[in-house]
Amino acid sequence: MSKSWSFEDPENLAVFTTREILERVKPIKYVSHDEEDGAWQFHTGEHTKEEDARIITLEEATKIDPSIFELANLPLGWIAFRRDKTEEWTREKY
Template identity: 40%
Template sequence: MSLFKKFPFKDKPSTAAITCIHILDEKKTILYVSHDADDGCWQFLCGKEHNIEDSRVVSLQQIYEIDKSIKKIANLEYGKCAYRKYKNSKWNVQ
């Protein structure tokens, strides 16, 4: 089976996504995800307060490789967000 068929998101693995340095550099857990209504951009954040300098653009595939548990919210609709308290917590969708 190809990598693309295993990829749980409707978007391509190469789709740009926004994350924070805390997830990339400090290995913090993804606790907040949004799928923006205006442009369809994905954001994967650690739940801390962020400055613009803290943001990084990565591929959706890179984020999936960091934390495969995000596959549970791969069908998050435009304009929705999902959050959880801990890595093994259930995702709550708003």
């Protein structure tokens, strides 16, 4: 891991996202750090069709939206959300 990497998880960790985020059509507005398995999920905040689900690395997610570095310490079982990409993240226990 690089010295500036602030997540406890490695840069190459597989995370869940959507086609719209990967193609940069829509911003990340909903993040979950699942309690059951420690998985990270990065979503638009809208319903996602199963065929639009994608798996990328955590590092790739930070390149799509560097503001998720602010969520590196999001505890297991918590979510973060915002209405717009320009807003601050709100955190709460899921």
